[in-house]
Amino acid sequence: xxxxxxxxxxxxxxxxxxxxxxxxxxxxxxxxxxxxxxxxxxxxxxxxxxxxxxxxxxxxxxxxxxxxxxxxxxxxxxxxxxxxxxxxxxxxxxxxxxxxxxxxxxxxxxxxxxxxxxxxxxxxxxxxxxxxxxxxxxxxxxxxxxxxxxxxxxxxxxxxxxxxxxxxxxxxxxxxxxxxxxxxxxxxxxxxxxxxxxxxxxxxxxxxxxxxxxxxxxxxxxxxxxxxxxxxxxxxxxxxxxxxxxxxxxxxxxxxxxxxxxxxxxxxxxxxxxxxxxxxxxxxxxxxxxxxxxxxxxxxxxxxxxxxxxxxxxxxxxxxxxxxxxxxxxxxxxxxxxxxxxxxxxxxxxxxxxxxxxxxxxxxxxxxxxxxxxxxxxxxxxxxxxxxxxxxxxxxxxxx
Amino acid sequence: xxxxxxxxxxxxxxxxxxxxxxxxxxxxxxxxxxxxxxxxxxxxxxxxxxxxxxxxxxxxxxxxxxxxxxxxxxxxxxxxxxxxxxxxxxxxxxxxxxxxxxxxxxxxxxxxxxxxxxxxxxxxxxxxxxxxxxxxxxxxxxx
Numbered sequence: 202x203x204x205x206x207x208x209x210x211x212x213x214x215x216x217x218x219x220x221x222x223x224x225x226x227x228x229x230x231x232x233x234x235x236x237x238x239x240x241x242x243x244x245x246x247x248x249x250x251x252x253x254x255x256x257x258x259x260x261x262x263x264x265x266x267x268x269x270x271x272x273x274x275x276x277x278x279x280x281x282x283x284x285x286x287x288x289x290x291x292x293x294x295x296x297x298x299x300x301x302x303x304x305x306x307x308x309x310x311x312x313x314x315x316x317x318x319x320x321x322x323x324x325x326x327x328x329x330x331x332x333x334x335x336x337x338x339x340x341x342x343x344x345x346x347x348x349x350x351x352x353x354x355x356x357x358x359x360x361x362x363x364x365x366x367x368x369x370x371x372x373x374x375x376x377x378x379x380x381x382x383x384x385x386x387x388x389x390x391x392x393x394x395x396x397x398x399x400x401x402x403x404x405x406x407x408x409x410x411x412x413x414x415x416x417x418x419x420x421x422x423x424x425x426x427x428x429x430x431x432x433x434x435x436x437x438x439x440x441x442x443x444x445x446x447x448x449x450x451x452x453x454x455x456x457x458x459x460x461x462x463x464x465x466x467x468x469x470x471x472x473x474x475x476x477x478x479x480x481x482x483x484x485x486x487x488x489x490x491x492x493x494x495x496x497x498x499x500x501x502x503x504x505x506x507x508x509x510x511x512x513x514x515x516x517x518x519x520x521x522x523x524x525x526x527x528x529x530x531x532x533x534x535x536x537x538x539x540x541x542x543x544x545x546x547x548x549x550x551x552x553x554x555x556x557x558x559x560x561x562x563x564x565x566x567x568x569x570x571x572x573x574x575x576x577x578x579x580x581x582x583x584x585x586x587x588x589x590x591x592x593x594x595x596x597x598x599x600x601x
Numbered sequence: 602x603x604x605x606x607x608x609x610x611x612x613x614x615x616x617x618x619x620x621x622x623x624x625x626x627x628x629x630x631x632x633x634x635x636x637x638x639x640x641x642x643x644x645x646x647x648x649x650x651x652x653x654x655x656x657x658x659x660x661x662x663x664x665x666x667x668x669x670x671x672x673x674x675x676x677x678x679x680x681x682x683x684x685x686x687x688x689x690x691x692x693x694x695x696x697x698x699x700x701x702x703x704x705x706x707x708x709x710x711x712x713x714x715x716x717x718x719x720x721x722x723x724x725x726x727x728x729x730x731x732x733x734x735x736x737x738x739x740x741x742x743x744x
Contacts, residue, residue, distance in 0.1 A: 332682075349703065352612060352614050359678070360680050360690070363674035370717075371672070416674045416676045416692075470671070
């Protein structure tokens with residue numbers, strides 16, 4: 202059951218991280234087009250091979266996103282899909298694309314995630330329907346978040362992630378130097394990756410511990426940095442992969458688990474959905490944890506990385522703090538993790554941050570990571586995490 | 602009122618046809634939540650059908666409201682603009698003795714003395730102008 206591992210990532214694109222956008226404002230439709238061009242060029246195949254697309258949605262149209270995009274790009278598709286899994290959207294896009302390819306529905310699928318919030322604005326811009334600070338929470342009448350979360354200030358990500366971290370601390374203990382080390386090792390990786398927002402800016406554990414407390418126990422340097430950017434991958438079948446100039450990165454296994462929206466209602470706050478997703482992915486791929494040469498783990502916060510390492514089975518539950526201290530997570534280390542810096546140090550280009558992890562893994566397996574290249578990198582584990590550890594996807598990628 | 606001021610006010614709950622008994626209970630200083638006899642469990646937040654089984658047997662029962670502090674955080678930075686003058690916010694998840702958990706805030710306590718697992722008790726916070734009563738928590742005085 203599951204994927205046969207025939208579909209492959211054959212092209213990748215990731216815009217350099219920018220704190221302040223240098224180029225002109227672009228609609229998401231336009232960003233989608235530019236990223237599509239980049240990823241098709243990267244694969245080295247003609248645009249005419251593309252007959253599938255997956256999207257998270259577009260700012261310019263609340264509905265009919267795949268049709269609007271197919272029309273705008275001038276690329277009619279046999280598979281038009283929209284994925285709504287927050288930070289797990291990108292990983293969720295990739296397995297859906299692979300499934301569509303293996304089913305023979307289509308040959309090559311664009312998985313594109315625009316990541317610039319700098320959009321052209323009309324002369325008479327209207328205020329948004331709900332305040333922007335509500336973010337991923339819905340303030341609409343009848344929404345459980347509007348009724349039972351937002352009135353108590355439970356909005357945004359910092360506080361609920363901090364609640365998870367504190368519960369973790371109560372059950373297993375907490376070493377701030379260990380979570381800080383995750384940020385430090387990823388920063389080392391960013392310093393070997395020119396596109397990262399923090400390239401050339403190394404940090405130490407003491408720097409992390411000296412950064413302001415945001416929501417106890419989470420400190421500022423343990424939180425992602427918002428950037429402008431964008432990411433894309435092209436997923437193709439074996440025929441298209443043969444025509445690509447890159448080493449095909451096969452999608453060997455996946456798992457997905459969606460359990461709740463607000464962690465208040467999690468059955469177990471400190472055992473996250475990635476456990477189930479990772480078990481399924483490894484079983485489908487016929488791979489073991491020890492087969493993984495690099496991991497690209499969704500890192501909105503350091504605690505997310507720590508708990509994902511445990512729950513995905515790379516170390517025993519409750520031992521992650523010590524495990525992180527015992528391992529070198531840099532690209533040169535014994536457990537290369539988030540080798541382009543992750544979202545903590547490459548930067549988080551909004552929804553495109555999830556695809557950063559897919560691109561990071563594919564870049565390594567393709568052998569194109571430059572100074573940050575992991576030696577003999579053939580097998581990669583990728584996680585996606587949406588909401589507040591509420592919807593998670595695992596992918597296993599392997600070079601052909 | 603300007604639109605900017607409106608968007609910076611703390612949003613309040615708007616009871617729905619299904620959830621109304623919960624909010625009416627709070628206004629009387631009582632906590633009523635749903636219970637599914639076939640599931641054998643209390644349910645929160647209020648729903649039309651029981652979660653998991655989708656049984657159509659939810660009934661309202663009064664509970665004491667006592668529980669334990671499942672987890673919390675002290676937000677030194679406001680979680681959003683409406684709370685700019687309300688830091689630190691003590692955002693908590695309380696587990697009722699009857700089982701379900703709710704999102705709330707801890708009030709009237711030194712944040713440094715809070716501990717996961719401590720006993721907590723309800724604090725009813727009426728907002729007469731809005732016609733709504735919020736349910737906050739404090740460390741239990743008696744336990």
